[in-house]
Each structure stands twice: as C-alpha cells, then as structure tokens.
Amino acid sequence: MPDVLIITVVVLALAFDYINGFHDTANAIATSVSTRALTPRFAVWMAAVLNFLGAMYSTGVAKTIGGDLVKSAQMVNEPIIIAAMIGAIFWNLLTWWMGIPSSSSHALVGGVIGAVLVAKGVEALKMAGILKIVAALVGSPLVAMLTGLLIMSILFWIFGNKSPGRVNPKFKRLQILTAAMMAFSHGSNDAQKAMGIIT
Structure with a gap:
C-alpha cells in the first residue's frame, strides 16, 4: 500500500506542475506574442526550454515548500x-475554467497548511516558515507594482518625446528579453514547488 501512495503523490505532483504550466506559463509570453515580437511557436518553445532550465537552476524554493x-x-x-x-x-x-487570475503558489501553500491543520493540528505548523512564505506571497505584487512604476517613470522620462515609430522596434526586441527572463524565473520558482512536495 505505501508504494501506491508514493506513486500517487508523484503523479499528483507532476499533474500539479503540468496544470501550473498551462495555468501560469502563458503569462510570460502573452505580451510578446500579442505585439508580434515573437511568433507563437517560437514563444512556446522558448518558454518551455527556459522553464526547464529555471527548474534546474537551484533548489531554494523546493526546500522552502518542503521544509x-x-x-x-x-x-x-x-x-x-x-x-x-x-x-x-x-x-x-x-480558477482557470472560470477565468479568474490566481496563484498556484497560494493554492499549494494553502493546500499543505489546510491538510496538515486537519490531520495534525495547529501545533504541527511552523509559524515562522508560514509567515515567511505569506510575506513573500503578499509582498511580491507590491514590490512588482512599485518596480514597474519606477521603471515606467524612467522610460517615460527618457523616451517620452520620441516618436513611437522610432522606439517601438527597440522595445519589441526588449520584449523578447523580458519574456525570456519571465519564463526562466517561472521555472526557477513554480516548477520547484512540486519538487518540494515530492522530496
């Protein structure tokens, strides 16, 4: 029986990663495809390769989720x-079916906390670790918003007087770089969550 349970855990972790992939990965390439900076086929291949490389880059997220x-x-x-x-x-x-934006990280952390809470009680939870994760989950949108505000202000200051015809081709090429960085960071963050559960 334990072997069946272990296999079930691995299958569910892989299913979670797969669902997380089609739930979240498109976010990295959507703008580059819609502005035609990348073709859909190339964008999907780029996202797949960089997500994989990101997952292999380090194990920090896996250790946090797992421990x-x-x-x-x-x-x-x-x-x-x-x-x-x-x-x-x-x-x-x-949330995917209903078209509601949501975080796979929130879902997984909530699932683990809820299951442990019911099975073992609140004394089994490591509150310091949970607070660290919750701070990151709550703080990351705020940090991203402030960073986006700062970068956009700088870009408007530098390029505000330029004609769109002159700057758009350059920004189109930069979208490829930002899409690649998003795909890599998605792999280094989200793909490791299932690794943390399996280990």
Whole structure:
C-alpha cells in the first residue's frame, strides 16, 4: 500500500506542475506574442526550454515548500500530501475554467497548511516558515507594482518625446528579453514547488 501512495503523490505532483504550466506559463509570453515580437511557436518553445532550465537552476524554493511549513517532515505522510495536492489542483482548475487570475503558489501553500491543520493540528505548523512564505506571497505584487512604476517613470522620462515609430522596434526586441527572463524565473520558482512536495 505505501508504494501506491508514493506513486500517487508523484503523479499528483507532476499533474500539479503540468496544470501550473498551462495555468501560469502563458503569462510570460502573452505580451510578446500579442505585439508580434515573437511568433507563437517560437514563444512556446522558448518558454518551455527556459522553464526547464529555471527548474534546474537551484533548489531554494523546493526546500522552502518542503521544509518551512511544518515542524517536522515526519509529521507529513502521504495522505496529507495527497489531500494538499488535490486541493491545489482543484483550485487551479476551477480558477482557470472560470477565468479568474490566481496563484498556484497560494493554492499549494494553502493546500499543505489546510491538510496538515486537519490531520495534525495547529501545533504541527511552523509559524515562522508560514509567515515567511505569506510575506513573500503578499509582498511580491507590491514590490512588482512599485518596480514597474519606477521603471515606467524612467522610460517615460527618457523616451517620452520620441516618436513611437522610432522606439517601438527597440522595445519589441526588449520584449523578447523580458519574456525570456519571465519564463526562466517561472521555472526557477513554480516548477520547484512540486519538487518540494515530492522530496
């Protein structure tokens, strides 16, 4: 029976990563495709390769997801992981189907916390680790917004007087770079979440 549970955990983790891929990865290339900076085929290949390379880059996110939510790894068994993964997968599919923007990270962290809370109680949770993750989940949109505001202000200051015909080709090429960076960072962040659950 334990082998069946372990196989189920791995299959669900891979399913979560796959669903996370079609749920979130398109965000990295959507603007580059819509502005025709990249062809759809090239954009998908670029996103796939860079997501894979990002996943192989480091294991920091996997270690955080795997070790910072509960006090001891021995407290987490296969049924808890299965419940957490099913909850995260269900939420990702529901929000995708309804067209509601949502975070796979929030879904997975919430699934793990909820499953551990029911199975082992609040004393099994590592509050310092949870607060660290929650701070990142809440703070990242704010940091991104402020960074975007700063960069856009600088760009308007530098290029505000230039004609669109002169600057658009340059910005189109820069979109390829930003799409590549987004795809790589998605792989280095999101793909590792399933690794953290499996390990």
